[in-house]
Amino acid sequence: MYSAAVQDLIDKLGALPGIGPKSAQRLAFHLLAARAEEVEGLISALREVKLRVRFCDRCGNIAEADLCDICADPRRLATAICVVEEPKDVVAIERTREFRGTYHVLGGAIDPIGGVGPDDLRIRQLFTRLASGEVSEVILATDPNGEGEATAAYLARRLAPLDVTVTRLASGLPVGGDLEYADEVTLGRAFEGRRSMN
Amino acid sequence: MYSAAVQDLIDKLGALPGIGPKSAQRLAFHLLAARAEEVEGLISALREVKLRVRFCDRCGNIAEADLCDICADPRRLATAICVVEEPKDVVAIERTREFRGTYHVLGGAIDPIGGVGPDDLRIRQLFTRLASGEVSEVILATDPNGEGEATAAYLARRLAPLDVTVTRLASGLPVGGDLEYADEVTLGRAFEGRRSMN
Numbered sequence: 001m002y003s004a005a006v007q008d009l010i011d012k013l014g015a016l017p018g019i020g021p022k023s024a025q026r027l028a029f030h031l032l033a034a035r036a037e038e039v040e041g042l043i044s045a046l047r048e049v050k051l052r053v054r055f056c057d058r059c060g061n062i063a064e065a066d067l068c069d070i071c072a073d074p075r076r077l078a079t080a081i082c083v084v085e086e087p088k089d090v091v092a093i094e095r096t097r098e099f100r101g102t103y104h105v106l107g108g109a110i111d112p113i114g115g116v117g118p119d120d121l122r123i124r125q126l127f128t129r130l131a132s133g134e135v136s137e138v139i140l141a142t143d144p145n146g147e148g149e150a151t152a153a154y155l156a157r158r159l160a161p162l163d164v165t166v167t168r169l170a171s172g173l174p175v176g177g178d179l180e181y182a183d184e185v186t187l188g189r190a191f192e193g194r195r196s197m198n
Numbered sequence: 199m200y201s202a203a204v205q206d207l208i209d210k211l212g213a214l215p216g217i218g219p220k221s222a223q224r225l226a227f228h229l230l231a232a233r234a235e236e237v238e239g240l241i242s243a244l245r246e247v248k249l250r251v252r253f254c255d256r257c258g259n260i261a262e263a264d265l266c267d268i269c270a271d272p273r274r275l276a277t278a279i280c281v282v283e284e285p286k287d288v289v290a291i292e293r294t295r296e297f298r299g300t301y302h303v304l305g306g307a308i309d310p311i312g313g314v315g316p317d318d319l320r321i322r323q324l325f326t327r328l329a330s331g332e333v334s335e336v337i338l339a340t341d342p343n344g345e346g347e348a349t350a351a352y353l354a355r356r357l358a359p360l361d362v363t364v365t366r367l368a369s370g371l372p373v374g375g376d377l378e379y380a381d382e383v384t385l386g387r388a389f390e391g392r393r394s395m396n
Binding site for chain 1: 200201203204206207209210211213214215216217221223224225226227228229230231234236237239240241243244245246247248249250251260261262267284285286289305
């Protein structure tokens with residue numbers, strides 16, 4: 001129905017995560033009608049990112065040099081490693097300003113159905129980092145969902161023989177949320193993890 | 199928080215219609231981690247579309263030549279023009295195989311709040327086409343929402359002095375839908391437009 005060039009763009013946009021066929025069509029028509037400079041701006045942003053951005057040799061976070069900004073920062077404590085699934089999780093935790101250690105980005109979570117096993121993640125590199133003996137705490141900050149929990153459980157088991165404290169981020173009610181709107185799993189976790197007030 | 203290159207890509211993606219800040223971030227991280235060929239494929243699809251695709255001189259639909267495929271097709275009837283807002287509406291109507299005439303793409307709808315007036319649409323070009331006297335029916339197929347109805351009403355008024363039949367697509371219940379889930383405006387329209395069964 002569309003010309004080949006338009007259909008090709010719709011297909012390529014539709015292959016991106018979270019872009020359905022309707023969105024891909026809307027985006028393609030927007031780009032078709034957009035000023036040439038807008039499209040060139042997007043193209044050069046894509047090029048620039050692929051040219052400049054790589055992954056940190058140590059932690060797997062996104063970086064513009066061998067090491068990411070966090071691993072390269074001498075003020076960050078080498079005694080604590082926070083293990084996350086993706087670079088965007090690093091950004092989310094950095095925003096809290098709660099953590100002064102370094103990160104380890106796994107590049108995903110264990111997902112047997114999706115065909116992602118421990119060997120597909122940067123787990124070997126985590127143990128290489130732990131071999132230095134500098135690290136006293138590993139914080140497992142994988143997502144609070146099935147895959148993330150499975151990954152945390154797997155790592156906790158593998159970390160047990162080592163002389164490090166292993167912790168997991170607390171699950172519970174979102175701050176500012178309404179108790180009645182919390183799903184039962186979250187509410188159950190909040191109960192399980194209740195803390196003394198006195 | 200992000201490096202300049204990553205933030206720039208997130209900003210450019212987030213400026214596209216229907217892409218919020220979260221989606222823009224997810225897309226940027228996907229593209230960061232994607233194979234270089236995938237990103238180059240997307241870039242060349244964007245380039246190709248801007249290079250090859252233009253708008254039909256006659257009807258404003260997307261085209262790869264002076265005229266779009268429909269205007270260039272001698273089997274299409276020159277006696278009926280279906281007026282739509284956007285090229286994607288042409289695709290939707292073509293899919294029904296109900297219409298053998300040609301189209302006229304306005305490039306939007308009258309929207310006083312959004313600052314779109316009749317002069318911002320391809321209305322002058324529509325009247326130029328009608329001046330040939332060949333056209334006997336103009337079908338107003340703008341969207342069944344506020345802006346689309348206003349545009350149809352405006353065009354109907356302007357077309358009234360001309361010797362052409364002016365029609366509007368029927369509003370009513372979606373085929374295959376449940377009556378109880380129809381919103382009251384649609385249901386009201388369905389009543390208003392009820393047809394005799396005998």
